Amino acid sequence: MNESVKNFYSDNHRLKIAAYRGGYLPNERRKIEAGLRDGSIAGVVSTNALELGIDIGGLDASVMAGFPGTISSAWQQAGRAGRSSSVSLSILIASASPIDQYIIQHPEYFFGKSPESGWVDADNIYILLDQLKCAAFELPFKDGELFHSNVDEFLNYLEENGILRHAGQKWYWSDRSYPAENVSLRTSTPENVVIVNTASGRNEVIGEMDLSSAKFMLYKGAVYMHQGDRYIVKELDLENHRCYIEDSKENYYTDSIVKTDIKMLNQDDVSMHGGVECIEGDVLVRSQATKYKKLKYHTHENIGYGEINLPADEMHTRAVVLVFRESSMVGKVFAEIAEALKTEIIQKLGTLLKNIAPVFLLCDPRDIGIAERVKDTEFANPCLYIYDRYPGGTGISEGFLKNIGRIVEGAYELVSGCPCESGCPSCIGPTSGGFAFIEAGGAGAGGAGTAGSDDAGSMGPDAADNMGQGAADNMGEVNIKLMVIDFLRKWMDAWARSNK
The missing domain is CATH 1.10.10 (Arc Repressor Mutant, subunit A)
Incomplete structure (x- = not known):
């Protein structure tokens, strides 16, 4: 790592930095912690592994690359600096993710809210x-x-x-x-996979990873990083909990493509919330990595694919399902969208709600899973599954249901206030140019903006409501972002009417 950031002229004034994460071996982590305490290591690039329970002495500054996901994590990471009586500095650099942008636009949520609730279902x-x-x-x-x-x-x-x-x-x-x-404090399983470097016949254990994550990150052909060095996975032996790697000089990293299937096991409660049918119950979530992408460093250019042949990961958990039946107020609004656009619209809604929900649930974004279905096999209607990413559930899906009105309103505020024209990673996520093509007379383009609209991204909800007629009557393009804004506004209207 020091070589990769080395200044040719000053040699970084001989200051040493180190990388740190939970997957390192205990003796390696203790060595880095001791270096921070005695000053032989001047800085550390770390995951959230340094947040709790570790005394690393007094650092002068902490820089958070993106909102950590929870308020408590942000304060813990900020508190790594200034642990003595000296003046310290903590900086949060927001990324383009929706939750980061929402926190920056609404600082009162960060400074005015208490740290996250401890979501624990005692009956799990x-x-x-x-x-x-x-x-x-x-x-x-x-x-x-x-x-x-x-x-x-x-x-x-x-x-x-x-x-x-x-x-x-x-x-x-x-x-x-x-x-x-x-009992693991970081994952839902205590089982780990040991990572063995086989280069030059050494068979040296250099790290470990929890079993569930290994299926998505340590597949054959995956690039594994350790202390700034690159390795390539030669074999993942799940039966013996061993992963064998060797040195690599490849100029790319890998990212798995995961397929998720959800099966409803039983329904505990069916109710109407804000004009949409909500079903609470148990689900079986089956996730499987099927392929992986090879992405170049720095440019993130996709230079190839590879196959993954590993068993699926299954989890029995809790979920709430939002069913957009045509008989419901919100379902009628969704039914008016052109068929060719429904898949992209519901995917963008899922992305938006998943990124905004943690702000109101006061939980980690990784605790929530969302799956979008244009026509679900269980309910034969468009659906959004919101599920706990912990076996048995911890109460987060139920919390989502209790806060659904605030979450939808927060999603609307974020996407309507984003200055982009047609969608970006800070709101609904990237789209195919931000616009989608529909055929002449395509039903339900209401709320869609034409590609030639002036200042489309800054239009208010009333303007968005009148944008679609021309696109519906003529062959052309529609603005996906404006359609999402219009849908969310009508969802909030339905919520207001249902609560009168």
């Missing part, structure tokens, strides 16, 4: 069993003792599996393991 069987194990290890359970609720059924299950032993009206820990080591 995965969480509950792990916590029961840790509690029993510390102190035996008594018969009939409450632990959030009656847990006799779970205690019996643990005894059947040899983890607990029942004697004298108490439940004692009987397993040889230490239960807390199987």
